[in-house]
Amino acid sequence: MKLKSQIVGLPVISIVEVASLGKVEDLVINPDTGSVDFLIVEPEQWYMERRLIAIQDVAGIGEDALTTETRTNVVNITSVPAAIELLKKEVKVVGSQVITKKGRLNGSIDEILVDEQTGKISACRWVAGDGAKTGLIPANLVVTFGKGMLVVEEDFDAALVENASQIHTDAVHKPVVEKATAQGPQDPLQFFEDKQKQYLIGRTVTTDILSDDGEIIAEQGQKVTQEMVDKAVAADKFVELTLNTRE
Known part of the structure; x- marks a missing residue:
């Protein structure tokens, strides 16, 4: 690897x-x-x-x-x-924020481990928000590889490994599989965003969120509304909104 x-x-x-x-x-x-x-x-x-x-x-x-x-x-x-x-x-993985399925932000990814025979990502190297702790997240604990964000199982930090030799070859990413519809299977990142909407609504915005052309999506101190979430998704600012709210 x-x-x-x-x-x-x-x-x-x-x-x-x-x-x-x-x-x-x-x-x-x-x-x-x-x-x-x-x-x-x-x-x-x-x-x-x-x-x-x-x-x-x-x-x-x-x-x-x-x-x-x-x-x-x-x-x-x-x-x-x-x-x-x-x-x-635009999925890079390296540099992505890490968030659990239940919406707990926890550190970021600074490296990935690739099986050079198959191309499979075997693990992602996680760094805690304060930089005090690091470890490898096996791919089977990854729920979604998204743009700027990695969604992982809730208890991922209890299953970290220290080095590549501890990664089993069968520890591969198991993507979210949604029931197919007439329009085809749901996009994994869109599925994650939909789940996060309920988590965000009612939280307090900690900084102004603007679209690329300067339109105000949410102002610091406001409570997140469904309209804000929809505007953030449309302007590709959903991740930014997620990272800049508090209870």
Whole structure:
């Protein structure tokens, strides 16, 4: 298993051509499966489009390089619609706030541990809000990988492990599965937001929440209302509202 920081920055080498194809810039995460589906590779020239490689086309990830069979496995991002859809979701995991299913905010994530054979996220490294405690959250305790937020089981902090050797290979993310409707299965992040609405209503806003164009969504000192929640969701400010309320 590899940390994200051990993968990003590695040169990408093609085995057949014995050529350097650039360096890994970032990981593209699939929040529904809890896995890294693609790796973003820097452009051949600074003015060109960024490229990517699918995780199944990675031959190996070593200490000094990431290898693939042939340079044709590295393609332009715009040629892979599935990757574009994942990028639109903007799920990074690293830097996400941690919140339990019942709405208890508790620290953040500063690293992820990836199975280089399958791309599965095996664990997320958690840091307490005061920085005094850290540990690995096994993937089977993760409920939802969301944009800027990781939803975990309520008692996750009692099940933390200290190092990667304690992570079992079967500890994989089990995504929230909702009953399908005529419109298809419910989006996991939307499901989480709906559950959080009841938790937020009636709490006190601790700072002004503004939309990107400056419209006031909620003012400091106000009590959260259903209208505020709806406006925050529409303006993509729901996480910000969640993090800036108190009882």
